[in-house]
Amino acid sequence: MTEPLPRLRTEKLSAMSRKFPAVKNVSLAFAPNKVHALIGPSGCGKSTFLRTLNRMHEMTPGGWIVGKVYLDDQDVYANGVSPIQLRRRVGMVFQKPAPFTTQSIFDQVTAGLVLDRSKSKREVAEIVERALVRAALWNEVKDRLKASAVGLSGGQQQRLCLARTIAPEPEVILLDEPTASLDPQGTQRIEELVFELKREFTIIIVTHNMQQAARVSDTTSFFYLGEMVEHGATRRIFTTPKEERTEAYITGRFG
């Protein structure tokens, strides 16, 4: 069986925060329609790495990168590539649910679509419904689409953010510890969703929770002190890690 072409890959990618290298020389490839987990202790650079993939890292003061990131073989840091266009193809959900407090639930889901004015009202309504159904939120909010998102629970807010991200049909979804601020039930729903969504999207998830990585992902990469220590199929990483540091981390000896 031949490996499918990676949807996203990095080549000797380093991410700097001013002079300090947060990510060092990481080359990774992410196959389409799989869930890829990035694990490692706090401050190991996994979130920074994730943020270089949709060029969010450069929005933090002093953030810059060395190396390459390719999306479908296109260098996303090449001259003339618009980070705005890129972010419409590579969506992102953050650790803390960040609903726009001033917008209704319906408007939030269209937030990424409004930028594309070619769609009719009916099409937009269908897209909103589809996104909310896929984010497993439709039944809970269908009667109050015009209400504010502030009244939703944390887990619902996070699923709304997910719906908002998938509505414009990106190719890749980056999840930055999406369940870190949720209770076990909310966490479980998001995990089930991630499993569902990989049929349509390529998903890269940063997580602190090793059980989560083991449950939802197909491949796992272990980051430590800015370096990518080990990468491989999740089952192999969690059963027979090659690197001693990986083994120490996943067996809970540090981190």
Added chain:
Amino acid sequence: MNRRAMRRFVSRFMVGLMVLAVVIAVLPLLLILGSLLLRGASALSPSFFVSTPAPVGMPGGGVLHAIVGTLMIVGMASLAGIPLGIAAGFYCSEYNGTRLASVTRFVADVLNGTPSIVVGVFAWTWVVRAQGHYSATAGAVALAVLMLPMVTRTTEELLKLVPVSLREAALALGYSRWRTSLVVVLRTALPGIVTGSLLSVARIAGETAPLLFTVLGSQYLSFDVDRPMAALPLVVCQYAIGPYPAWHRLAWTSALVLILVVLVLSIAARIVTRQRFGRRD
């Protein structure tokens, strides 16, 4: 005394001190409102709002000319001061760290601490003397300069309170920077900015010093912004320092009217903003 009773005693004592501090802080406001009502309310009648001053010695008369004047002058000042202030505050917050932002912030702070009479003299030098006559416009310029730093600083502070997570979420959706700033950040902070602007409107509506040598005051109802105009603070001042006891009563009543106008303005604007821009809960 055992420990528990002692703790309870200390707790109650401290709460008592805080209540006392609150009472002391609120007392002046209550006293002012109370004496205004006591001395001013007796002459307050519907005709006071809709008529102009009666000749000296005649009963009746009102302050319509001053109400109109205050509304027009404060309106003009707000039209200039609020948009400029919001724009400057927006710049300081969105381009935080640039030299122009720190200069703007510093200038706004200095201007905030400038006595209002100095701003009045400034307006006299640059507008009244240049035009060759007193005018309502000159007063509006002075008031606009006074409110500009207040609006700038509150806008900046409120924009900075918008969580970074909202900004990042918008950027991650493919929003451009200006769109993120306007549609998400400014929009989220808007109710607060409106309230801050209203506070500054209320502040300048009562300013007397900068009007003394710009607007000058007038006995007549006038809508010509190029001429001297009456204003409530000026009317209060003129009646209060006048020689007749009847005028002193009018001063109290005018002061009460001034407070009422400010109150009505802020309540009305607050209702409007709550309906149109408030959070949907």
